[in-house]
Amino acid sequence: xxxxxxxxxxxxxxxxxxxxxxxxxxxxxxxxxxxxxxxxxxxxxxxxxxxxxxxxxxxxxxxxxxxxxxxxxxxxxxxxxxxxxxxxxxxxxxxxxxxxxxxxxxxxxxxxxxxxxxxxxxxxxxxxxxxxxxxxxxxxxxxxxxxxxxxxxxxxxxxxxxxxxxxxxxxxxxxxxxxxxxxxxxxxxxxxxxxxxxxxxxxxxxxxxxxxxxxxxxxxxxxxxxxxxxxxxxxxxxxxxxxxxxxxxxxxxxxxxxxxxxxxxxxxxxxxxxxxxxxxxxxxxxxxxxxxxxxxxxxxxxxxxxxxxxxxxxxxxxxxxxxxxxxxxxxxxxxxxxxxxxxxxxxxxxxxx
Amino acid sequence: xxxxxxxxxxxxxxxxxxxxxxxxxxxxxxxxxxxxxxxxxxxxxxxxxxxxxxxxxxxxxxxxxxxxxxxxxxxxxxxxxxxxxxxxxxxxxxxxxxxxxxxxxxxxxxxxxxxxxxxxxxxxxxxxxxxxxxxxxxxxxxxxxxxxxxxxxxxxxxxxxxxxxxxxxxxxxxxxxxxxxxxxxxxxxxxxxxxxxxxxxxxxxxxxxxxxxxxxxxxxxxxxxxxxxxxxxxxxxxxxxxxxxxxxxxxxxxxxxxxxxxxxxxxxxxxxxxxxxxxxxxxxxxxxxxxxxxxxxxxxxxxxxxxxx
Numbered sequence: 001x002x003x004x005x006x007x008x009x010x011x012x013x014x015x016x017x018x019x020x021x022x023x024x025x026x027x028x029x030x031x032x033x034x035x036x037x038x039x040x041x042x043x044x045x046x047x048x049x050x051x052x053x054x055x056x057x058x059x060x061x062x063x064x065x066x067x068x069x070x071x072x073x074x075x076x077x078x079x080x081x082x083x084x085x086x087x088x089x090x091x092x093x094x095x096x097x098x099x100x101x102x103x104x105x106x107x108x109x110x111x112x113x114x115x116x117x118x119x120x121x122x123x124x125x126x127x128x129x130x131x132x133x134x135x136x137x138x139x140x141x142x143x144x145x146x147x148x149x150x151x152x153x154x155x156x157x158x159x160x161x162x163x164x165x166x167x168x169x170x171x172x173x174x175x176x177x178x179x180x181x182x183x184x185x186x187x188x189x190x191x192x193x194x195x196x197x198x199x200x201x202x203x204x205x206x207x208x209x210x211x212x213x214x215x216x217x218x219x220x221x222x223x224x225x226x227x228x229x230x231x232x233x234x235x236x237x238x239x240x241x242x243x244x245x246x247x248x249x250x251x252x253x254x255x256x257x258x259x260x261x262x263x264x265x266x267x268x269x270x271x272x273x274x275x276x277x278x279x280x281x282x283x284x285x286x287x288x289x290x291x292x293x294x295x296x297x298x299x300x301x302x303x304x305x306x307x308x309x310x311x312x313x314x315x316x317x318x319x320x321x322x323x324x325x326x327x328x329x330x331x332x333x334x335x336x337x338x339x340x341x342x343x344x345x346x347x348x349x350x351x352x353x
Numbered sequence: 354x355x356x357x358x359x360x361x362x363x364x365x366x367x368x369x370x371x372x373x374x375x376x377x378x379x380x381x382x383x384x385x386x387x388x389x390x391x392x393x394x395x396x397x398x399x400x401x402x403x404x405x406x407x408x409x410x411x412x413x414x415x416x417x418x419x420x421x422x423x424x425x426x427x428x429x430x431x432x433x434x435x436x437x438x439x440x441x442x443x444x445x446x447x448x449x450x451x452x453x454x455x456x457x458x459x460x461x462x463x464x465x466x467x468x469x470x471x472x473x474x475x476x477x478x479x480x481x482x483x484x485x486x487x488x489x490x491x492x493x494x495x496x497x498x499x500x501x502x503x504x505x506x507x508x509x510x511x512x513x514x515x516x517x518x519x520x521x522x523x524x525x526x527x528x529x530x531x532x533x534x535x536x537x538x539x540x541x542x543x544x545x546x547x548x549x550x551x552x553x554x555x556x557x558x559x560x561x562x563x564x565x566x567x568x569x570x571x572x573x574x575x576x577x578x579x580x581x582x583x584x585x586x587x588x589x590x591x592x593x594x595x596x597x598x599x600x601x602x603x604x605x606x607x608x609x610x611x612x613x614x615x616x617x618x619x620x621x622x623x624x625x626x627x628x629x630x631x632x633x634x635x636x637x638x639x640x641x642x643x644x645x646x647x648x649x650x651x652x653x654x655x656x657x658x659x660x661x662x
Binding site: 072074075076077085089100101102103104106107108109110111113114115117118119120121122123132133134135136137138139142199201202203207208232 | 377380382383385386387389390393481482483484485487489496500572575576577578580581582583585586620623624626627628630631632633634635637638
């Protein structure tokens with residue numbers, strides 16, 4: 001009986017600690033509404049396939065009076081997700097979209113499927129989805145197709161057919177981000193040394209492409225650099241810290257760390273500080289462009305950060321409106337991302353999220 | 354008995370409130386989405402009910418769920434039979450090992466199945482390239498097991514209903530069911546009365562593991578792929594559903610009806626939050642926590658009222 005009470009107490013503790021790993025409070029982003037807005041890489045004349053309302057088979061409706069569903073994948077507990085959800089909500093408010101329904105899957109993929117199905121059941125006429133995983137969308141795609149509900153996926157892709165299963169994808173060129181990160185790393189190490197990769201969460205295209213872009217570029221440009229360690233930090237700060245702690249035990253001679261997002265890079269910084277390393281001895285390059293990471297550059301801990309802009313609101317609704325107006329929509333809308341280094345970190349802090 | 358009805362009453366109350374407050378709540382589409390998505394958790398919670406009534410706990414079910422799904426998707430390339438046999442076989446073996454260790458060595462189920470939780474997820478990561486490989490279901494017969502529809506509900510709902518009925522009969526009408534209650538009530542007394550304690554314990558852990566594997570396989574059929582990021586924290590959902598369904602965490606009392614009500618209650622709470630549609634993720638957790646607290650209070654009041662009358 002006593003043992004059971006103890007076990008129960010332990011279980012409660014485990015749950016509580018699992019819930020308590022939210023982000024420490026950050027200074028609220030005070031940037032003006034247009035600062036740091038997403039810019040489409042090649043606005044017109046793209047060669048890829050396009051999609052019109054007729055091809056898709058939907059009917060025109062008024063965005064302002066329609067029910068619009070946004071399905072967020074992860075808790076709003078890291079800067080990327082906070083900025084992403086805020087951008088969608090703000091833009092909807094600005095455009096006068098009164099019936100915006102927002103769900104949050106809290107990193108549970110089964111819940112995200114249910115969330116989107118319930119948005120469809122609530123009569124959503126447009127769905128904006130930030131997918132947690134790229135595969136496994138079958139039940140949602142079937143229901144959306146039956147009701148001809150256009151789906152715009154943002155930041156991660158769904159493995160399905162554009163224009164029939166979903167309308168289009170808006171996001172960064174993650175392969176390119178990986179390549180640019182590699183260029184920065186090559187530059188920082190003058191083309192030779194040992195590099196570790198903190199991989200993102202498995203099962204989505206972001207991790208795969210950021211990894212492939214980085215590795216391909218290193219192989220092509222800098223044969224002197226070896227990738228001697230790679231392990232997943234699941235895009236989370238504490239996991240990034242944990243993996244880096246193991247890394248400096250097993251590979252004390254490491255020269256550079258490529259973190260596939262800022263949260264893991266900041267975790268790595270904490271680990272390096274804990275191990276008594278000086279700022280800048282191990283070169284860290286990461287992707288995202290959060291305020292804390294850009295501050296990290298200014299402080300000398302991070303070498304460079306490739307931006308991945310989460311402010312999807314304006315572009316998502318602009319794309320939807322164009323589509324409803326009968327214009328042709330490309331099968332993917334790729335945004336152009338900036339990068340941050342010591343030359344612009346201090347001045348760009350206001351634009352980081 | 355009334356303890357089990359606490360969840361049912363709060364469930365009924367929430368459904369009524371939801372129907373009045375939101376036009377789009379009491380629609381066929383929304384009801385179907387709640388029932389369909391609840392069916393996978395329900396299958397796991399049925400197994401968990403047996404385990405908890407016997408005085409144990411099974412923390413490995415979330416990991417077995419994802420392992421079952423990955424193995425089913427992998428196996429589906431060799432046909433329907435392999436797609437079912439592979440996950441059930443693997444999960445059955447894990448359940449058997451856990452059951453044997455718990456029954457024979459007397460180690461705490463909490464620790465043994467916690468090891469299972471970690472080990473099984475590791476195994477799943479090992480066969481899926483650290484989770485990066487998602488096996489797709491190409492076999493239409495297997496996919497239809499999760500996607501086929503009858504009267505607006507997919508097959509897993511009917512499979513769950515059938516399993517719940519069988520479980521009810523097993524628990525209430527058979528010697529095995531009585532043994533489960535007896536062990537959970539007082540293990541030593543049960544052993545003295547000649548109840549086969551070890552065998553019964555092993556059986557409930559094997560059942561729990563098999564049901565978790567089956568739920569994973571059906572879910573893989575539904576999603577057409579062996580998604581590798583599923584099932585984290587699912588064991589806590591299953592335990593919560595069982596306990597708010599009126600089954601005592603200390604064992605010896607409870608039932609399947611309450612568990613099914615508990616699972617549906619979790620689904621309805623989630624659906625109501627989605628109907629509101631503008632809560633932040635942090636606030637969503639506060640709301641679900643508050644509702645669960647409400648259920649516990651309702652149960653308490655109900656059982657008090659029963660004792661007084």
